[in-house]
Amino acid sequence: MTHEQLTYLLLGAVGTLELSVLTFIAGGLAGLGMALARISPVRGVRVAAAAWIQVVQGTPLLVLMGLCFYGPNIIGIGSVPALVAAALAMTIYSSAFLGEIWRGCIQSVHKSQWEAAECIGLTRWQRMAKVVLPQALRIATPPTVGFMVQIIKNTSIASLVIGFAELSYNAKVLNNSTFQPFIYFGCAALLYFAMCYPLSRWSRTLERKLNATRG
Amino acid sequence: MKYQFDFSSVLAQWPLLLEGAWVTIQLSFLATVIGFVLGALCALGRGSRHGWLRRLVGVYVEGIRNTPLLIQAYFLIFGLSSVGVTMPILAGAVLALVINIGAYTCEIIRAGIESIHKGQLEAADCLGMSKLQVFWHVILRPAVERVYPSLTSQFVLLMLASSIMSSIGAEELFGIANRIQSDTFRNFEIFLVLWAIYLALSYMMRLGFWLLGQIVFTRRRKLGTPL
Numbered sequence: 029m030t031h032e033q034l035t036y037l038l039l040g041a042v043g044t045l046e047l048s049v050l051t052f053i054a055g056g057l058a059g060l061g062m063a064l065a066r067i068s069p070v071r072g073v074r075v076a077a078a079a080w081i082q083v084v085q086g087t088p089l090l091v092l093m094g095l096c097f098y099g100p101n102i103i104g105i106g107s108v109p110a111l112v113a114a115a116l117a118m119t120i121y122s123s124a125f126l127g128e129i130w131r132g133c134i135q136s137v138h139k140s141q142w143e144a145a146e147c148i149g150l151t152r153w154q155r156m157a158k159v160v161l162p163q164a165l166r167i168a169t170p171p172t173v174g175f176m177v178q179i180i181k182n183t184s185i186a187s188l189v190i191g192f193a194e195l196s197y198n199a200k201v202l203n204n205s206t207f208q209p210f211i212y213f214g215c216a217a218l219l220y221f222a223m224c225y226p227l228s229r230w231s232r233t234l235e236r237k238l239n240a241t242r243g
Numbered sequence: 244m245k246y247q248f249d250f251s252s253v254l255a256q257w258p259l260l261l262e263g264a265w266v267t268i269q270l271s272f273l274a275t276v277i278g279f280v281l282g283a284l285c286a287l288g289r290g291s292r293h294g295w296l297r298r299l300v301g302v303y304v305e306g307i308r309n310t311p312l313l314i315q316a317y318f319l320i321f322g323l324s325s326v327g328v329t330m331p332i333l334a335g336a337v338l339a340l341v342i343n344i345g346a347y348t349c350e351i352i353r354a355g356i357e358s359i360h361k362g363q364l365e366a367a368d369c370l371g372m373s374k375l376q377v378f379w380h381v382i383l384r385p386a387v388e389r390v391y392p393s394l395t396s397q398f399v400l401l402m403l404a405s406s407i408m409s410s411i412g413a414e415e416l417f418g419i420a421n422r423i424q425s426d427t428f429r430n431f432e433i434f435l436v437l438w439a440i441y442l443a444l445s446y447m448m449r450l451g452f453w454l455l456g457q458i459v460f461t462r463r464r465k466l467g468t469p470l
Contacts, residue, residue: 083442085445086399086403086441086442086445086446087403087438087441087442087445088403088404088406088417088441089403090406090407090409090417091406091417091434091437091438091441094430094433094434094437095431095434095435095438098430098431098434099431101431102246102431103246104246177308177309181309181310181311181312182311183311184311184312184313184314185311185313185407187313188313188407188410196311196313196314196317199314199317200317203317203321207325208325209317209318209321209322209325210318210322210325210326213314213317213318213321213322214318216314217306217310217314217315217318220309220310220311220314221306221309221310224308224309224310225305225309228305228308228309
């Protein structure tokens with residue numbers, strides 16, 4: 029593998045990171061909204077959020093990518109850059125999964141905390157922001173870090189329909205011109221591993237710490 | 244700009260779509276069954292007395308869980324064919340999916356096995372059950388019962404992820420749809436139809452797993468709760 033080819037692969041890895049970070053920020057915000065909607069006092073909102081999550085979790089990411097890629101053109105926005113289409117699809121996808129993870133974390137905060145917050149006269153939003161969410165955050169960290177690994181891996185799908193130039197796409201391009209799949213896909217796999225494994229380890233450590241303090 | 248939706252040219256291809264859906268079902272079914280067996284064996288290997296076996300399974304599981312399915316499939320299929328090992332494309336797709344899902348299944352079943360109380364094993368020993376009997380009745384079945392929900396949602400995710408196999412040339416639902424797309428140029432309609440079919444498939448699969456659970460796990464009391 030020449031120097032240029034390695035640079036090209038690393039450039040792809042940068043694209044992967046870009047998309048992952050964008051997804052994590054936008055998907056995180058959407059996921060938080062989804063988690064709060066899932067436990068909303070308004071029945072309609074709860075049902076709508078649950079339906080959204082059900083539908084998105086039953087859709088392949090590849091199909092979501094296609095819808096987000098061709099969709100904006102149809103509704104008259106015009107064609108969007110590959111990065112935007114990919115980030116949009118990944119955001120929708122993450123919102124459903126993060127929403128469901130975080131709902132569980134919010135609901136696992138002890139009931140008495142909710143009641144105590146109500147007793148001292150906090151409004152619903154104060155209760156959420158000052159009492160429940162800070163405690164839920166601690167429980168939510170390990171599975172959230174774990175989901176970041178899913179996000180990084182799933183960005184590879186953006187190379188298919190959308191053709192966003194990230195790590196998998198660049199590796200495929202290199203392979204198409206050199207026909208050395210073991211080298212290029214092996215290197216790509218190593219790069220993915222280098223991004224994901226530390227997060228996996230971190231998630232497990234956090235989980236162990238959390239279990240130790242709660243034990 | 245007002246877009247004129249035209250589903251007729253897409254829906255006219257329904258025999259093809261049906262065929263694709265059938266291939267997707269076959270792929271998922273085979274990968275689920277073989278992957279489950281592989282995962283159960285790996286879970287067993289991870290608790291083995293032999294250090295080398297534990298480490299080997301550990302490397303496999305971590306390697307697979309920290310790399311994307313797409314790269315695994317490329318590596319496997321294109322890699323093997325570059326050294327002269329060729330196989331039918333569907334066999335390759337099943338192989339890639341099995342290797343992938345085996346690692347996830349292993350981790351899930353291992354969590355189930357770890358949740359089984361030591362006292363259960365001692366009790367089984369006292370009853371004079373053979374090793375195989377202990378493994379089947381005391382370890383594997385209760386472990387799988389406990390993690391059944393996460394296991395089945397992982398398998399549904401596998402079915403959805405099988406769409407990625409179109410990128411190595413498998414003519415499953417998504418691959419067929421790509422073909423229709425290049426015939427009709429109705430990109431958005433195709434994706435809407437695909438969306439509906441995949442949703443239907445995932446609900447059918449969840450229903451199937453629920454029914455299977457009702458048949459296989461007959462106890463009505465929730466596992467682990469006092470009598």
